[in-house]
Amino acid sequence: MPSGQYFAVGFGASMSKADMVFFSGQGDGKVLPLLSHTEDTPAPSTTQNLTWSATKTDAGLYNFTVSRSLNTGSSENFIIPLGGDGFPMIWALSKTNASVSYHSSTGSFTASVPATGGCGDQVADNKRIFRHGLIMWISWFGIGLVQICSMRWFSYLSDIMGYLHAVAGWAVVACNAFAAIDLIANYGYQWKGPHHVLGWMVVLGLILFTITGVAALLAKKLLKRGTQTIIALRTIHRILAFGFWAFSMAAITTGM
Numbered sequence: 001m002p003s004g005q006y007f008a009v010g011f012g013a014s015m016s017k018a019d020m021v022f023f024s025g026q027g028d029g030k031v032l033p034l035l036s037h038t039e040d041t042p043a044p045s046t047t048q049n050l051t052w053s054a055t056k057t058d059a060g061l062y063n064f065t066v067s068r069s070l071n072t073g074s075s076e077n078f079i080i081p082l083g084g085d086g087f088p089m090i091w092a093l094s095k096t097n098a099s100v101s102y103h104s105s106t107g108s109f110t111a112s113v114p115a116t117g118g119c120g121d122q123v124a125d126n127k128r129i130f131r132h133g134l135i136m137w138i139s140w141f142g143i144g145l146v147q148i149c150s151m152r153w154f155s156y157l158s159d160i161m162g163y164l165h166a167v168a169g170w171a172v173v174a175c176n177a178f179a180a181i182d183l184i185a186n187y188g189y190q191w192k193g194p195h196h197v198l199g200w201m202v203v204l205g206l207i208l209f210t211i212t213g214v215a216a217l218l219a220k221k222l223l224k225r226g227t228q229t230i231i232a233l234r235t236i237h238r239i240l241a242f243g244f245w246a247f248s249m250a251a252i253t254t255g256m
Helices: 127-152 160-187 193-222 228-255
Strands: 006-011 018-024 030-036 051-056 062-067 087-094 105-112 121-124
Touching (some): 018 062, 127 228, 160 193, 193 228
Antiparallel strands (some): 006 018, 006 087, 051 062, 105 121
């Protein structure tokens, strides 16, 4: 590992209640057992059960060797199973700090330890991330386009277009809610980088233009056609819809 950085791995699917091993690239190198209770900064583990060594090369790179028992007997430590389909793990990396601090890069994978001995397998866990991206792509490129076209260019074809527009709108909301909750439940709230910022702006936009869409529909039902209230609500709804559709394209692009 390069000098001035840190790398950490944790047993579990998220930072919450995860048994961690922290590798620090400073000084002579250091390995720390950590325990995270929430998505916040993890604390040192009360059980020091790691056997480790660190060497630093002339090029400033650190080589670490770490071992521990599969079952340490401590409630703070993950019991590593043998065989089976493996177990979830997470990782975090900071390229700007070697101390326990905020990290900009994270990921997850599945690890396994053969019951017969030998080297285990590590498989990158990108299925949930891929599903998130696929749902968002279908939501905004597919369903979102149907929603816009149904009222913007094809409303004259049939009265059904109004209902299609509404159904498509609620489908977009449902897809985005599921995709967002799926990641938040497994990785916690994230507020880092342009993708997350744009993503939360899209969530806000969905709420706002859903409210204005429902308000415009109610006004259309209750008021006379062509009134200033209906015109104003439709205009606001249309501006928000097109604006946050553009934000969604930017969010998807930065996510890719």
